[in-house]
Amino acid sequence: MDVSIIGSGYVGTTIAACLADLGHDVLNVEIDEDIVATINAGEAPIHESGLEERIAEHAGTNLRATTDYDEIRETDVTFLCLPTPQTDDGALDLAPMRAGAESLGRTLAEKDGDHLVVVKSTVLPGTTEEVVAPILEEESGRRIGDGLEIAMNPEFLRMSTAVEDFLEPDKVVIGASSEGAGATLRELYDPILEREETDLVETDVREAELIKYANNAFLASKVSLVNELGNVAKEYGADAYEVLAAVGLDDRISERFMRSGLGWGGSCFPKDVNALRAGAREQGYDPDLLDAVVSVNDEQPRRLVALLAEHVPLEGARVAVLGLSFKPGTDDVRKSRALDVIEHLRERGAEVVAYDPVAIENVRPDYPEIEYADSADAALEGADGAVVATDWPEFDDLAFDGMANRVLVDGRRIDVDRDALEVYEGLTW
Ligand SMILES: NC(=O)c1ccc[n+]([C@@H]2O[C@H](COP(=O)([O-])OP(=O)(O)OC[C@H]3O[C@@H](n4cnc5c(N)ncnc54)[C@H](O)[C@@H]3O)[C@@H](O)[C@H]2O)c1
Ligand SMILES: O=c1ccn([C@@H]2O[C@H](COP(=O)(O)OP(=O)(O)O[C@H]3O[C@H](CO)[C@@H](O)[C@H](O)[C@H]3O)[C@@H](O)[C@H]2O)c(=O)[nH]1
Structure with a gap:
């Protein structure tokens, strides 16, 4: 054809x-x-x-x-x-x-x-x-x-x-x-x-249009729900990943899209959930649940930085931000949660040194004043604390010897050697 x-x-x-x-x-x-x-x-x-x-x-x-x-x-x-x-x-x-x-x-x-x-x-x-x-x-x-x-x-x-x-x-x-x-x-x-x-699925035009939004709204809501449950788990001192792995065995729920942490970004979920909210309001319906889905997502980066502040006084501290893309495997930084983490760190007076395997050049124009490292090791060198914002597989092999304080707050549940750290905190575990 x-x-x-x-x-x-x-x-x-x-x-x-x-x-x-x-x-x-x-x-x-x-x-x-x-x-x-x-x-x-x-x-x-x-x-x-x-x-x-x-x-x-x-x-x-x-x-x-x-x-x-x-x-x-x-x-x-x-x-x-x-x-x-x-x-x-x-x-x-x-x-x-x-x-x-x-x-x-x-x-x-x-x-x-x-x-x-x-x-x-x-x-x-x-x-x-x-x-x-x-x-x-x-x-x-x-x-x-x-x-x-x-x-x-x-x-x-x-x-x-x-x-x-x-x-x-x-x-x-x-x-x-x-x-x-x-x-x-x-x-x-x-x-x-x-x-x-x-x-x-063969359907009418209007249903086809809404299926796409419903699909993305469902997935974004699932991650926000998982994050809310994760935040509650953290308060109880429980590990959200163990809890949700068991929950996911129920095939009405499924094990996929169950990774709690820093939340969802990218070129689709944020704009599509917002378009659906705005569209619903225009039709006369208040989408309270979708509003909450967005506010839970918006809070996670602030929570991550607050958790780091419990261990490192942030004013004047050198903080390594590991990962800039909105998810691993892409250099796309649109609505990446890492950018919100950087904003919160800077608001609290921290000096940011950032590393990402592929996305640095997409961040630099909007954040020319922060420091960029050539490797994760270089970012961690002399750092007073570090946060993981994107779950790149290479971060599983991080070494912390060069850090001034071996403090890591993990927003993505990477498989890091926790024993090599003085402080390891997971956002929801
Ligand atoms: N990116 C994804 O993962 C994804 C997945 C599913 C659906 N979508 C949807 O698909 C649509 C496209 O998304 P995308 O990510 O490919 O967008 P994009 O911004 O990557 O690409 C759009 C392209 O259209 C070009 N363009 C703009 N106006 C034009 C015109 N008048 N004539 C010819 N070309 C023109 C732009 O130069 C650009 O290259 C969006 O509605 C998006 O929500 C995206
Ligand atoms: O368990 C999970 C799964 C995803 N995410 C985050 O959710 C965001 C989106 O991830 P993903 O869905 O893998 O990426 P996209 O490429 O944005 O794909 C979504 O958006 C596309 C554009 O509409 C749709 O076509 C896809 O079906 C839909 O998954 C990323 O920030 C992820 O880090 C989590 O935090 N936890």
């Missing part, structure tokens, strides 16, 4: 390379010329395991990138993989989606054949049918249902395992405006749907 993908960020690039791998002819349409040049040179514009080799294999044959929307007319299906950021007050910002839909609509005005437009971006219920579809109709002069079809197909991939998640998903959700649109997407995903482990 000839597929075009508008937006070549994490999602657009990953699904382009994967769909090319499944044998489709794929065109990435992207406004950033550097990204276009990188893909056409057979390289990956983002770091994801399994991505570079797929782009190298398919670029120049059945994978190409362009800044030219006109080339979309040579394709049958277009995925919109555009950003859906949050506004300053937490609501969903649809400006990039509107701009992309306008350009696509103008392009499709000059196409005679059938075309399917698929919203892949995370958008609130009603957006596909009440915002994107009218723009497409207005700009193209065509009508949905009359050779122009629309569908919503949310994406559940995680950063750092994006390729594997896309090719081997638990589920594929298709919300289609017509039987034909659904059939096209089933054909496109056929090799993925043939896997026994992949469930196909």
